[in-house]
Amino acid sequence: MISGIILVLLVTLPLYARGYTPILLTSIYMYIILSVSWAMFSGPTGYMSLATAAFFGVGIYTAAFLGNLVPLPIFMIAGGFFSAIVALLVGALTLRLRGIYFAIFTFGLVMLIPNLLIFWELHFTGTRGRFVVIYDYNTIYYAMLAIFVVMMVTVYFLRRSKWGLALQSIGENEEAAAHVGINTTMVKVLNYGLSAFFIGAAGAAIATRWTYVDPYIAFDAEISFLPVLMAIFGGMGQLYGPVIGAIIFTYLQEVLITRFSELYMLIFGIILVVAILYMPNGLIGVIQKLWARGFRRQHADA
Amino acid sequence: MLEGEGVSKNFGGLAAVSNVDFHVDEGEIVGLIGPNGAGKTTLFNLISAALTTKQGVIKFKGEEITGLSPNQICKMGVARTFQAVKVFPNMPAITNVYIGAMFGTPSRVPSAEAARESEELLEFVGLSAAKAAPASDLTLANQKRVEVARALATKPELLMLDELMAGLNTTEITEAMEMVARIRDKGITIFMIEHVMKAIMGVCDRIMVLHHGVKIAEGTPQEIANNKTVVEVYLGE
Amino acid sequence: MDLVTVLDIVIGGLLIGGIYALIAMGLSLQYGVARVLNISHGEFIMLGAFATWVLFITFDINPLISLVIVGPVIFLIGFLLHKTFFRHISTSKPVIGEITIIGVLVSWAIYELLKVTNVGNPIIAIYVGIPIAVVLDFFFHKTLFKRFRISTVPQAAFEGNSLLATFGFLYIIQNIAIIVWSSSSKGYSFLASPVDLGGAIFATNRLVTLGFAVVIGLAFYIFLTRTRTGKAIRAAAQDPSAAELMGVNINNVLALCFGFGALLAGLAGVLYSMCFSIQATMGLGFTVIAIIVVVLGGLGSIPGSFLGGFILGIIGQIVTYFEPSLSLAAYYLLFIIMLLVRPTGIFGK
Numbered sequence: 001m002i003s004g005i006i007l008v009l010l011v012t013l014p015l016y017a018r019g020y021t022p023i024l025l026t027s028i029y030m031y032i033i034l035s036v037s038w039a040m041f042s043g044p045t046g047y048m049s050l051a052t053a054a055f056f057g058v059g060i061y062t063a064a065f066l067g068n069l070v071p072l073p074i075f076m077i078a079g080g081f082f083s084a085i086v087a088l089l090v091g092a093l094t095l096r097l098r099g100i101y102f103a104i105f106t107f108g109l110v111m112l113i114p115n116l117l118i119f120w121e122l123h124f125t126g127t128r129g130r131f132v133v134i135y136d137y138n139t140i141y142y143a144m145l146a147i148f149v150v151m152m153v154t155v156y157f158l159r160r161s162k163w164g165l166a167l168q169s170i171g172e173n174e175e176a177a178a179h180v181g182i183n184t185t186m187v188k189v190l191n192y193g194l195s196a197f198f199i200g201a202a203g204a205a206i207a208t209r210w211t212y213v214d215p216y217i218a219f220d221a222e223i224s225f226l227p228v229l230m231a232i233f234g235g236m237g238q239l240y241g242p243v244i245g246a247i248i249f250t251y252l253q254e255v256l257i258t259r260f261s262e263l264y265m266l267i268f269g270i271i272l273v274v275a276i277l278y279m280p281n282g283l284i285g286v287i288q289k290l291w292a293r294g295f296r297r298q299h300a301d302a
Numbered sequence: 303m304l305e306g307e308g309v310s311k312n313f314g315g316l317a318a319v320s321n322v323d324f325h326v327d328e329g330e331i332v333g334l335i336g337p338n339g340a341g342k343t344t345l346f347n348l349i350s351a352a353l354t355t356k357q358g359v360i361k362f363k364g365e366e367i368t369g370l371s372p373n374q375i376c377k378m379g380v381a382r383t384f385q386a387v388k389v390f391p392n393m394p395a396i397t398n399v400y401i402g403a404m405f406g407t408p409s410r411v412p413s414a415e416a417a418r419e420s421e422e423l424l425e426f427v428g429l430s431a432a433k434a435a436p437a438s439d440l441t442l443a444n445q446k447r448v449e450v451a452r453a454l455a456t457k458p459e460l461l462m463l464d465e466l467m468a469g470l471n472t473t474e475i476t477e478a479m480e481m482v483a484r485i486r487d488k489g490i491t492i493f494m495i496e497h498v499m500k501a502i503m504g505v506c507d508r509i510m511v512l513h514h515g516v517k518i519a520e521g522t523p524q525e526i527a528n529n530k531t532v533v534e535v536y537l538g539e
Numbered sequence: 540m541d542l543v544t545v546l547d548i549v550i551g552g553l554l555i556g557g558i559y560a561l562i563a564m565g566l567s568l569q570y571g572v573a574r575v576l577n578i579s580h581g582e583f584i585m586l587g588a589f590a591t592w593v594l595f596i597t598f599d600i601n602p603l604i605s606l607v608i609v610g611p612v613i614f615l616i617g618f619l620l621h622k623t624f625f626r627h628i629s630t631s632k633p634v635i636g637e638i639t640i641i642g643v644l645v646s647w648a649i650y651e652l653l654k655v656t657n658v659g660n661p662i663i664a665i666y667v668g669i670p671i672a673v674v675l676d677f678f679f680h681k682t683l684f685k686r687f688r689i690s691t692v693p694q695a696a697f698e699g700n701s702l703l704a705t706f707g708f709l710y711i712i713q714n715i716a717i718i719v720w721s722s723s724s725k726g727y728s729f730l731a732s733p734v735d736l737g738g739a740i741f742a743t744n745r746l747v748t749l750g751f752a753v754v755i756g757l758a759f760y761i762f763l764t765r766t767r768t769g770k771a772i773r774a775a776a777q778d779p780s781a782a783e784l785m786g787v788n789i790n791n792v793l794a795l796c797f798g799f800g801a802l803l804a805g806l807a808g809v810l811y812s813m814c815f816s817i818q819a820t821m822g823l824g825f826t827v828i829a830i831i832v833v834v835l836g837g838l839g840s841i842p843g844s845f846l847g848g849f850i851l852g853i854i855g856q857i858v859t860y861f862e863p864s865l866s867l868a869a870y871y872l873l874f875i876i877m878l879l880v881r882p883t884g885i886f887g888k
Contacts, residue, residue, distance in 0.1 A: 104576070104834075108871060112871045115865075165404070169393075173389070175352060177401075178352075178376075179376055181406035181407070225706060269707045270707070
């Protein structure tokens with residue numbers, strides 16, 4: 001019910017809030033998509049994917065290549081699709097290995113793909129970077145909102161399905177899950193592909209705001225790092241944990257970037273370290289603990 | 303039903319399992335004993351594909367299972383429990399079993415039927431009261447019960463129990479032995495690793511003894527109890 | 540292909556391979572023994588490089604001397620980082636505190652203060668900042684941190700958490716460097732005169748670098764195999780609990796390893812700065828290469844990492860000869876092949 005009202009408000013937003021707000025919200029939607037997609041896979045499986053920036057970049061480049069040829073919804077889906085392919089490939093190759101190898105490989109993907117793109121551009125197209133078709137801010141707003149809504153709905157239903165159960169058991173104890181009949185590799189790989197789809201679609205959507213992209217612009221390690229921070233800070237146990245984390249940090253980023261343009265990443269780094277140490281269950285966990293404590297105290301007096 | 307030939311597994315330079323032949327026939331309860339480090343769990347791991355090896359062949363109901371993945375082997379009808387209990391800690395006991403019912407069979411099981419089976423199995427192992435409790439909250443003995451129920455939910459023909467009695471007190475051991483007998487009555491073949499001699503001798507039709515990865519004896523409980531080599535190996539510990 | 544080109548490739552490969560060998564050894568120590576996959580490893584290389592640059596530019600100190608100055612400092616940073624921070628994650632005990640975070644913040648604050656008084660020198664800041672941080676940290680522990688005791692972290696999550704935490708450190712250290720030194724390239728000239736080796740020409744500094752890399756590597760190997768501490772480290776790598784039973788102080792050994800890992804990185808940075816230009820953002824690329832070398836050489840094998848560095852260096856040179864823009868891709872291909880075919884690496888167990 002509440003989500004319905006919020007949705008209506010968000011959909012009609014460009015009508016009553018001009019100027020900066022839709023732009024800020026577009027960024028927030030984007031980071032929510034990145035954080036939830038990251039958490040959707042890395043949370044249950046316990047495999048840390050640092051390839052978010054790689055999938056995002058693939059989406060961006062898809063928009064760069066196809067933006068002039070097909071309408072927005074098509075190349076957004078295409079962006080998601082190609083990112084998913086990369087994820088499926090990477091997943092199939094590396095998910096049977098130990099978690100640490102997976103993390104390492106995905107981390108390097110963010111540097112490998114732009115490297116390959118540069119090689120391609122050098123030898124086949126002779127260009128450096130590409131111009132992206134431009135869309136107005138309102139359209140981008142709706143595009144991002146659409147991805148956001150589709151993702152949330154998908155994740156919600158997935159969690160409750162047989163698939164979600166399988167994913168959860170892998171997170172609880174992967175070996176046991178395999179021994180009760182779950183094809184853990186396939187579940188992990190497909191889930192990875194799905195999460196990459198949303199990330200790629202988001203990348204394709206946001207590219208239209210940037211006008212020009214080249215491999216270095218499109219593949220920024222920061223995009224691998226921030227969603228992790230947001231999701232962990234917000235709390236990975238619940239669906240809305242990463243959402244809250246994303247909202248807080250995107251807003252924080254907008255505020256800090258104007259005042260302390262060099263400091264803000266530093267501060268984020270510190271917050272990540274602190275969050276890992278002191279808030280293993282994220283902000284949601286802290287709130288839940290305080291809530292439980294207050295509850296207990298209330299009843300202790302009875 | 304289950305047979306292995308020339309099964310070996312090396313870790314670095316150490317031969318954990320060396321050229322072991324074994325068989326478990328339908329309806330039997332076969333025990334696997336041996337001192338610590340003898341390779342018993344390693345052998346189980348090889349059968350259930352938790353570990354792989356290129357040496358030796360393992361067959362289940364005539365079909366080769368070496369090289370398959372654990373989930374495939376489970377669907378063929380082999381289930382197991384683990385020495386270090388591997389329940390799904392944050393899920394309720396009944397969900398643990400439900401997952402086994404939903405995923406462990408080759409054909410799809412409707413949700414309602416799986417739920418019903420889970421209830422029945424929890425009752426079978428004596429855990430109906432604790433069904434909603436998160437598995438991590440349960441005592442060790444009860445966690446082992448959950449694991450057994452979950453394994454049974456996959457409708458196995460062969461159940462492999464890895465040190466079911468470890469960490470249990472005398473009462474719990476008796477209850478566990480009784481549960482093993484009831485499982486056999488259901489028509490399930492059992493292959494069990496045990497250290498608790500009373501349990502093994504009391505319940506098994508046949509016993510295999512491993513030592514340093516090699517099979518040193520095999521026979522009825524009587525024969526094993528009288529086997530000089532076995533006695534030496536255990537006393538010499 | 541003529542001899543000169545071959546020499547060019549092989550020796551060139553060995554030269555950069557020496558750097559790779561050192562950083563891979565460092566990472567191997569940290570991961571193999573202390574079980575921390577230090578993604579911020581490259582940042583220690585960067586710190587070593589920049590420290591040398593500062594010392595050279597400001598005080599005219601010979602970079603080879605810097606090896607001895609910078610080394611211990613970076614070792615200390617790594618050692619303390621582990622003792623306070625990573626140990627907490629691994630033992631899930633209530634924390635003593637982040638000496639590093641505090642140290643870094645304090646150092647930066649001191650640096651800003653010094654800048655105001657026109658003595659802006661980061662090295663001094665670090666030397667002063669760390670002791671202050673230690674004191675501050677004990678104070679915090681007694682008062683503030685006691686309130687923040689957290690629940691236990693499952694052992695399985697440790698590797699992931701340490702990875703993330705070092706990710707955080709990467710950003711902290713890198714951004715401090717960017718703030719202090721800006722992201723532009725820096726460099727200096729030292730022993731740049733060319734040397735002719737059978738027709739292939741190399742700068743003296745690169746040969747000196749190779750020499751030192753080999754010496755340091757061998758010295759370290761001797762340390763690991765001949766000294767008591769070294770043996771304790773190797774015992775801890777094989778079986779921590781058994782080592783502990785034998786009387787090895789595990790926590791010290793782990794922290795020592797982490798410190799040594801950082802030390803090797805720092806020294807590699809010093810040597811690197813002699814031959815190449817440096818940037819505050821240079822760390823990440825090195826970390827990735829270090830990881831690839833460690834996998835190539837074999838996780839848990841220090842000699843493997845050492846030799847692996849040289850192998851990768853030569854492979855890199857070969858690929859660069861044919862197609863420079865594909866060198867990283869070539870490393871990756873090798874990485875994937877190793878992981879799929881022989882994850883234990885060439886020399887690993």
